[in-house]
Each structure stands twice: as C-alpha cells, then as structure tokens.
Amino acid sequence: MNPTEMETSGPGVSRHIRTVKRRRWGRLRQQWKLLGLFEIDQQHEFYSLTCMMKEGLCAAVQNTIDNPLPDELSEDDYTLEVTQIHKDFRMETYAGPVFASLRRSLGMTEKEYQQSLSSEGSYLQFISNSKSKADFFLTNDKRFFLKTQSKREVRFLLSNLRIYMEHLEKYPHSLLVKFLGVHRIKIAHQRMKYFIVMQSVFYPDDRITARYDIKGCEVSRWTDPAPEGSQIIVVLKDLNFEGQFIQLDHQRPWLLRQVEIDSAFLQTLNVLDYSLLLAHQPLHQDELTQSLSFTTLITRAKKSVNATSSPTHATSPTVPGVVAEEDSTLLSSELNTTQCHVTEMHSGNGATDIASPEEDKIEQQSRVGTESADLQTFQAQNRRLLPNFKNPLHVIDGPDQRYFIGIIDIFTVYGFKKRLEHLWKRLRHPRQTFSTVSPPAYCHRLCQWVQDHTK
Secondary structure, X not given: OOHHHHHHHOHHHHHHHHHHHHHHXXXXXXXXXXXXXXXXOOOOOOHHHHHHHHHHHHHHHHHHHHOOOOOEOOHHHHHOEEEEEOOOEEEEEEOXXXXXXXXXXXXXXXXXXXXXXXXXXXXEEEOOOOOOOOOEEEOOOOOEEEEEEOHHHHHHHHHOHHHHHHHHHHOOOOOEOOEEEEEEEEEOOOOOEEEEEEEOOOOOOOOOOEEEEEOOOOOOOOOOOOOOOOOOOOEEEHHHHOXXXXXXXXXXXXXXXXXXXXXXXXXXXXXXXXEEEEEEEEOOHHHHHHOOOHHHHHHHHXXXXXXXXXXXXXXXXXXXXXXXXXXXXXXXXXXXXXXXXXXXXXXXXXXOOOOOHHHHHHHHHHHHHHHHHHHHHHHHOOOOOOOOOXXXXXXXXXXXXXXXXXXXXXXXXXXXXXXXXXXXXXXXXXXXXXXXXXHHHHHHHHHHHHHXXXX
16 A cells, blocks of 8 residues: 555545544534424434434333233333333333323324324424524424433422322313423433423424513523525514414413413422413414304314313323313303214214202202313313313314413423522623522423413
C-alpha cells in the first residue's frame, strides 16, 4: 500500500468523514427544528430505534390481547415487569395490566392501539422549542406520543401510578395527559432507553390553527411565530397568547373547576413546571348547527357514559356523565329526555308495561331519588357532555372555536435543586414571574391564568 492509499484510508480520514456527517446532520436538525414535525425515514438516525419500538410494542400489546385483564387490579399488577426477547433487542413492559385497563376505560380496544403503534407508516419526530432533552415521536396517524424519559421520571410515574389511576377514576373527564404504557428498550452495545406512550392532546390536528404551551409566567415565555402562510409547526407560549381569550361561554365554569382539581392533585405530588397545552380551530358551519341537534345531544350523552370500565375495576361500569347543573345551558327537559333515550337504548327492546297510577307514582319517586343522587355524583366528578369527536376528553367546543386542552409534563419534583433554582431566579428576575416556584404557588398561578384568559 502506497502512502497515498494509507492517507485516504487512515484513522484521520475516518474521523474527518464522521465530522462531516455530524455537521451535515447538525444542519439538517437546524432545518427540521423549523419544520417541527417530519417523517423518520431510512436515512434518519432514529429509524432503527423506532422500528424496534414498533416491533416491541406490537408484541407487548399482543401479550395483553392473549392474556385477558383481571376483574380487579391487584398490587402485583402495579409492580409487574414483563421482558420480551427479540432478535436485536429486548423490551420490558411495566405495569402492563394497569395501563391496559386505563386504555379500555377510554373506550380503546387493544387491537386498534396495537395497529396505531405498529402500522407500516413510519413514526414522526417532533422537535419543539422545549428545553427538555427528551426525544418526541408520534405514531404515523398522530394519535399517540412516544417520549423518552429518564430513569428517575419513570420511577416517579410508577411509584405514583396507583394514585394517578385513582384520580382518573374519581374524575373521568380529567385534563391530565393519559399515560398508556411505560417501557424500556435495551439494544446491544447501547444505553437502555426508557419511554412512555401517551394519548396526544392535539388529536386529530388537521385544522388546528395555533398551539400554545402555557405555564402561567413571563420569563422565557415568548416564541417567534412561524412565518405567515408557512406550514411550519411552532408551539407558542404565554406571552404569545396575551390579549387573547379562550371563548367558552357556558363551558367556562367546568374548565375552571377541572384545572383547579387537576392542579391540586399535582400539588399533592409536590410537582411543578407542568404545562397547560392549548390549541384551537374554527368550528365549521355544520358543526355549529349539529351541536344544537337532538341527535347529537343523545350521541354526546352516550359518549359521556363510559360503557366499558373504570381504570381500576375491569368489570364495574362508571357513572354516566352529564353537564353539571350550574354549568349547563341545556334545558333540563332536554337532559331528561336524553337520559331517557339512553336508558331505553340500554334496556333492550324498549317495550313498556302498563302500570297502575299508584305503582307509577312510586316508580317516579324512586327515579327522582336516583336521578338526584346521580346528579350529585356527576357534579362531584365534574363531568360534562362530551363532544361527538375522536378525542372528547381533551376537546371543548366554545361558541365559535374548538379548543384542545390538556395538562402535560408532570415529572418535575420540587426538590433541593429546584429550591436553589428558585432562589437564583428570584435574584435574576426580581420583578418577573418564572416557572420555578413552589407547587402551591405554581398551582394557584396556573389557575389564575385560566381564570384571567377565559370568557
């Protein structure tokens, strides 16, 4: 081998090639940062990883399909770890029955969940302006988010999983993000990666015109909007929303109370820095008119009835949900008629027996007592008539706009480091509000932001 050949094939050349590739990849990432969302094709650095994720998730869900859920979750279900060995990697699934029961309580079949996670279409990567070092992926249909997490964050979620599930059982219409799976993937000669699967708050996003990440403060809460007319996806922040309002009309009291309930729950976990995700799109004319139709009213009432199961009891049905009495603009006669129709639909053939006036009076008194108790339960659980939409728990229709709202990023504990950060930011930003404050202060401030920016 002559010197020239050695020069073109030596270690220095290899380092140069790797450097060129890194620079090229860096430029591509800078371009993609502008786009926000793009397909992970065969040239992408995460293509191999996401293919393994798809294969592992398909097998993990198949395991749930092949092993029916128990009637009631046990303590062992919360600590269960299942490892599946694949050709090039192994996948561990944590608390599989618990997350499967939550998926079922959301009206989601395991087959459709599996199909979405392991479809032939490539995953999408979302690069946001978040300071998080996590990687964000979406299924090809954009229905589910996959997010890499640290070991500490996964441990935090699993250690609080039972009270998280109890909160969702107590408040089935909660705005908290729905965690649908926790996994760890181990690839030979690489570091293990933990990741979670979540329901996307912004699904389906076809017509969404603006997206916001709200923390209720000022410091570092401005993002340059995308150029007008471009297809760039940019998640805006608090200061971008100033001067605007979430126009909800009669749904406003429901939202205020649910944000209070959910943020109070997060305060008990001693967490802060969570975000209120917000997006909106204009309602079409047919959507405006159908929201008033009687047929749609019945459909919405049916959707508010969770006919499957509660998150923690696989066979015990949850209580039907309606709009709280003080929040509703629907006539009580409409609600009563809707409930009657729903009852008839569940009763079978709808045939009625002729009862004597005395029997009818007793039955009416019994029904009134039952409805009164149910109404108190509805109000205590802060339920509402859910919209006839694919993602009803995170969708609220105002008079003119459809809003997508959810609470995400609930893993930041107010520990020693955050207390130091709070003191440092107080010195650096003496007259401004910033995200690192105590959980009670954070809870109060976010609730106040919603109060001030809704009508």
